[in-house]
Amino acid sequence: MSSASPAARPSPADEPRLDFVACASPAGLHRMAYWEWGDPDNARVLVCVHGLTRTGRDFDPLARALGREYRVVCPDVAGRGRSDWLIDPNGYVIPQYVADMVTLVARLNPARLDWVGTSMGGLIGLGLAGMAAVSPALRPARGSWGLGAAADVPLGRMVFNDIGPALNAGGLARIGEYVGQALGFDRFEQAVDYVRTVSAGFGPHDAAGWDALTEHVFVERDGRWVKHYDLRLAEPFALQTPEATAAAETLLWQAWDHLPVPSLILRGAQSDILTRDTARRMVERNPRARLVEFDGVGHAPTLRADEQIAAVRDFLLAP
Incomplete structure (x- = not known):
């Protein structure tokens, strides 16, 4: 390891288990990694899905807080973290990610599935819930998750972290500016400084917090700290047209209007992705939804602060 290492990690007992599930795309098979906390036999499952350029390890603090009540599963979406990179970069789109999550949930076979999605992870969850709203095979019901005609997993509660059906063009353009940039640093501290700059919307964090937010998104390769993800995931992101975005928003609003489960919307008060109007x-x-805002935060709350974890925990565990 060059120069300096990330901040000291928790004890091994506080670390997650790593596993993989094989998923299919039109180009072939790929492995999706997922980090798992809590009792592997717990049928109450919480799936936490990260944002565009992040990893499942973003949810470490939240998973530790909920690991007694849930089997907490935090995947690295394809092209990120420990997951395989796709053969065809055109597969880096929400429909493929939703299909991968269906495969993951089939593996987990929960009796109840709750969801926390940050930014892109929220859109993936909304896509999954949209399938449940229109497909008899995916509607909330008692039973196990299968992909046949029988009723399957009961969707529980869903948390949408700083994301909604309306996609703010200005915020998306800001993110698009750095997604495909190839960067490398000689020292870990330089990577931390970069993350602090491009992720100012995360809000205030201490030094250990910024180290933790960096250590899984910059990895050491050949003595350099480089981005963990496939830079080609920026290609379909850059090809989005206003017409395609408008069509996507129409589908997302339809899914939102028919969302069949209670939902919690988290918003950074200074967010440029989820506007106050949206x-x-x-x-x-959607009368099943409620909103919590966090002052001093933009896009997106990292779910590391006590008040942010408490908001999610209280919502998910409420009677």
Whole structure:
């Protein structure tokens, strides 16, 4: 390891288990990694899915807080972290990610599935819930998750972390500026400084917090700290047209309006992705939803602060 290492890690007892599931795309098979906390026999499962350029390890603090009540599963979406990179970069889109999550949930076979999705992870969850709203095989019901005609997993509660059906063009353009940039640093501290710069919307964190937010998104290769993900995931992101974005928003609003489970919307008060107007419309259009905002935070709350973890925990575990 060159120069300096990330901050000291928790004890091994506080570390997650790593496993993989084989998923299919039109180009072939790929392995999706997932990090797992809690009792592997617990049929109450919480799936936590990260944002565009992040990894499942973003949810370490939240998973530790909920590991007694849930089997907490935090996948690395394809092209990120420990997961395989796709053969065809055109597969780095929400429909493929939803298909991968269906495969993962089939592996987990939960009696109840709750969901926490940050940014892109929220869109993936909304896509999955949209399938449940229109497909008899995926509607909330008692039983095990299968892919046949029988009723399957009961969807429980869903948390949408700083994301909604309306996609703010300005915020997306900001993210698009750095997604495909190839960067390398000689020292870990330089990578931390970069993350602090491009992720200012995460809000205030101490030095250990910024180290933790960096150590899984920059990895050491040949003596250099480089991005963990396939830079080609920026290609379909860059090809989005206003017409395609408008069509996607129409489908997302339809899924939101028919979301069959209670939902919690988390919003950074300074977010440029989930606007205050969109959050208001979400609550107005779906009576099962409620909104919590965090001052001093933009896109997106990292779910590391006590108040953020408490908001998610109280919602998921409420009677």
